[in-house]
Amino acid sequence: MSDKLYWEDMQPGETRDLGSITPSREDIIAFATQFDPQPFHLDDDAAKASVFGGLCASGWHTCSMAMRLMVLNFLNNTSSLGAPGLENIKWMKPVFPGDTLRLQSTTTDVRPMSKRADVGLVRSVWAMYNQHGAQVLHMEGWGMFRRKP
Secondary structure, three states, rough: OOOEEEEEOOOOOEEEOOOOOOOOHHHHHHHHHHOOOOOOHHOOOHHHHHOOOOOOHHHHEEEEEEEHHHHHHHHHHHHHHOOOOEEEEEEOOOOOOOOOOEEEEEEEEEEEEOOOOOOEEEEEEEEEEEEOOOOOEEEEEEEEEEEOO
């Protein structure tokens, strides 16, 4: 018997705590150098002069950190088949070096996939918080999960 979670194991209202991650200054600069080379993600002086007041992570980096926590602490233990996309991505507060970010995921809806009887859809809201309890990220979307054989 598999210990993986299937579509049938997920119910609306379930909230999962998916761990935490703490980006360093070097992590923030490395990500930004490759994927989002805006000055406030790369240079301390430019960041101080920006609306953020200091070097901060790219929003895409924040999403990537959330995805890492989601995969390592949930999806790898499920029958996940990927996702058709995410919606309502909001970067609510900047993420600074040394912030400890915690991810929560709440299941809001489940339904069978209309075109594939062996697949179910799970809608989730992802919320990431810093060490002060301030929400820094909000995302919503559907995931596809294999149904029990």
